[in-house]
Amino acid sequence: MDTDRIERVREFNRYYTRHLGVLTDRYLGQDRPLGQARLLFEIGAGSDVRELRERLGLDSGYLSRLLRALTDQKLITVRAHPADRRVRIAELTAAGHAERAELDRRSAAGIAELLDRLTDGQRDQLLDAQARIRRLLRTAALTVEPVPAGDPAARDCLHRYAAELATRFPEGYDPATITAADQVDGTTLLAREDGRPAGCGLWIHLAPRIAEIRHLWVAPPARGLGLGRRLLHALEADAAAHGVSIVRLGTHAALTEAIELYRRGGYRQIAGYSDSVYNQLAFEKTLGQSSQSS
Amino acid sequence: MDTDRIERVREFNRYYTRHLGVLTDRYLGQDRPLGQARLLFEIGAGSDVRELRERLGLDSGYLSRLLRALTDQKLITVRAHPADRRVRIAELTAAGHAERAELDRRSAAGIAELLDRLTDGQRDQLLDAQARIRRLLRTAALTVEPVPAGDPAARDCLHRYAAELATRFPEGYDPATITAADQVDGTTLLAREDGRPAGCGLWIHLAPRIAEIRHLWVAPPARGLGLGRRLLHALEADAAAHGVSIVRLGTHAALTEAIELYRRGGYRQIAGYSDSVYNQLAFEKTLGQSSQSS
DNA sequence: CCACTTCTCTGACCTGTGTCAGAGAATTCT
């Protein structure tokens, strides 16, 4: 195995957490237990308790006691949800907002002190390297997996896809155009980032050994990570594994990034094969033996 | 202030610690409290208790109980130091070594899983960016400060400097050449990285308004961080602040990096002014108003 | 109306981490 690289990453982690992680957390948890401090941040403008429990991954008993401690300190107030009085809503008081701002200021002060010791160019280098690492970690966190055609997360992606097209196409977009679940005789792929849906795509048969790729979409926050290309390749590989040798797809002239993606992916433009009004352009690719997922 | 940059660094810290930091620590502390796991690593080939306490920054009572827990699990043995029976020495048993290797393996497995999801080029990008960040953080952690001429840490640096020259000069180096503490009528500067001495340098008067910079040295682990340049500039600034307008220094032909440093720093070579056998080359710089520390 | 579910809170409990004071053994200083 690649032990040298692994060791270097671990070395970095040790160094980084010791120097920066500690730095910021210590500032945060200076007067106040870390749990309470985090909760103050997480409450923000006001959140219901159930949501907080979910976001912070806490036991209901523990969270309840944390909330109690904060109300005793008059930093938050807790009241019942107007619609469902079982649910309770936590909100920051004026003192809570002040405390939160103070914690925020302190945590930022630690970073400011660090940045102060660097030249302007070095600061930019730092930010640049951090952005690159983050991008790579996010890329590694992305998963692409087949899901049943009716999968709720996938359907949700398709609706967001439709909503986006409606704003991008001058003529709008009719949501009824989306392929119905029972119409998918190929495969639906769903991409996730840390469990949250991040993109989708599906293919269906046009004829024996001929497939059509549809509804390839990447959620805005996941763009720029190469996910479109990855989904496209995965769909091709999956279709090939099901005996498909030719893949077609149609797209709209307004979707310039998509067109670029298909061109780079080895697709060539063909005459229109579809009667969908949105498919202004058509593309085709012959799947060879070399088609691989990645 | 530069709130945007600060916010971006904090964002990165949150993301990174959540994704990678957590990852490794969870693997480490899976079956075993983190304190015990860390102790197992720190003991390594065998260490005396006092040293462990220092390295991990633990209370003697707490450490004692951690050691007890590990001995009860037959992972370590503790015996008295042969020379001083108050001091105790902890050593891993065979089982302890196995356990340590297992923890190590698990922690590495988390990283390996991550790296596996990246292409080879992405892996290199990740390592490269991490190395850059680490370099920048270390640079920011370096401090340069004046110390009394007899400061033990500074004297220690000078001895290490002498030891290094002894190996680098074909003719060796006589430690008696080092400027005595009572001979320093200028300033001694000491560089530290996280408290540990990382380099030194000093200047003395050759004549009114003329100073000589001596014994500029950077500890091997701190090289490549621009510390030599920083020490040199700081010495110049300090001398200028004490009314010095001309700085001279002598060096040995074997010290090519130093010679390069002086050339880049605006020094020009002059005829030898010193009778020291090690000063094969001599340099001089006139300090202008623009001389600044940084 | 009744049974069931959902949501929060309370009390009891556990573990890990950390601090403090002092005892006891070994060593060093005078």
Place this chain on the structure above:
DNA sequence: AGAATTCTCTGACACAGGTCAGAGAAGTGG
């Protein structure tokens, strides 16, 4: 030899974090 110092261990204590079972209030469905 006796006093002072060094080093480790023990016991007592505190607190944060976290888990579990169950009570009680509020809502939902038949």
